[in-house]
Amino acid sequence: MFSIFSKSSFKLIQGLVALAVVLGVLLPNPQPIAAYTIPTFSILEVVEDASVKIQTANFPAGQIFTVRMGKYGTLAIGGVVVATTNSGAGGAFQETYTIPDSLKGDYRIAIRMDSPDGYYSYNWFVNNTDAAPTPGSGSSYTGIPTFSILEVATDDTVKIRTNNFPKDQTFTVRMGVYGTLGVGGVVVATTNSGAGGAFEETYTIPDSLKGDQRIAIRMDSTAGYYAYNWFWNNTTSGGSSGGSGSSYTGIPTFSIQEVAADDTVKIRTNNFPAGYEFKVRMGEYGTLGVGGVVVATTNSGAGGVFEETYTIPDSLKGRTRIAIRLEAAEGFYAYNWFWNNTTSGGSSSGSGSSYTGIPTFSIKAVVKDDTVTVTTNNFPADTDFTVRMGAYGTLAAGGVVVASFNSGTGGAFEQTFTIPDGLKGSSRIAIRADSSLGYYAYNWFWNNSTD
Structure with a gap:
């Protein structure tokens, strides 16, 4: 409820573009691909109010990308379509795109490329330095709104x-x-x-x-x-x-101090607002603790820094990694995750030690309001996955459980899942597969029958 960015952090945002893509990217290509195939692009040259030249890296081959530009801070989601680009042989190539009239004069502009198969990448660039915040309205401003x-x-x-x-x-x-x-x-x-x-x-x-x-x-x-x-x-x-x-100013955060496997986790807060009741939740790794099991409530008292210890719920015992979240009704929240191993020693089991990369899946076929067929890529072997569907934009975190499956030998395979009644009629639907070991992947699809 309280994730924000600001002008003062734009350098950090730009530096984290690749990481943001890793965390949010939908990497669904049914063709075999190497692990860590993440499409990114950098800004090479800008002609003010005219064009921007980019260079891609690690783009998948044979994909039609829609290129959008939008207001800075929107990631260009729903932005103005300025071009379509075929990635051809993939990898690295350069393209130049025209800045749309509606964004001319803007100080900074977001740009995004996405394909129907779920690949996407985004960045931003400075367009008009004359439009930078004027002294007094921005140059002396620090912090985060x-x-x-x-x-x-x-x-x-x-x-x-x-x-x-x-x-x-x-x-x-x-x-x-x-x-x-x-x-x-x-x-x-x-x-x-x-x-x-x-x-x-x-x-x-x-x-x-x-x-x-x-x-x-x-x-x-x-x-x-x-x-x-x-x-x-x-x-x-x-x-x-x-x-x-x-x-109160700033952002509340907390770090993990100690863990007793399947028993407790100790945290230390930082910059918590004073006098708020925080609900403490734990959930599956990858959910950010959203909709997780309520394990306690904590009053932040004088705020700032304090330590608390919480009990791991029975439903999460045995998990390799666990998400934990603190949230207040007024909108403050923070989340983290921890390895469910006693911190005084010991190591996790060898399961999955030979697995590397990122599990992903693509959408192969849809029967409107009935089923969706997916093709996995680089799934770990012999792992049980729970499949959820939810409203578009939720990443299906806490969504309706529609199935479970075992990944068998892993890698690439197909599965078909039934769309739940509560999502029938939706134009777009989020779908997610996650395991108790911490692996997860998500995507979304248009709820229209494919050919």
């Missing part, structure tokens, strides 16, 4: 409080389906940050999201600042807890 949820009136309004916003920036406010981070959501308002820092605003929930249990909300500016959160679409009693959010 964030906002918390203060009040909600079901299907009507949500009230937020900002923190550390840059001054004199016009933010577009969007709401969208939970799990989308508000990217490409319904524009509900624009807000000028004025003197910046902390201020409160109330926004109307759009008709298309009324009735949703949870709603994503996002604020972004053309200068590249953005923040997002989400809220329960339930009427609250109003007000915030002790005003603790008004003076």
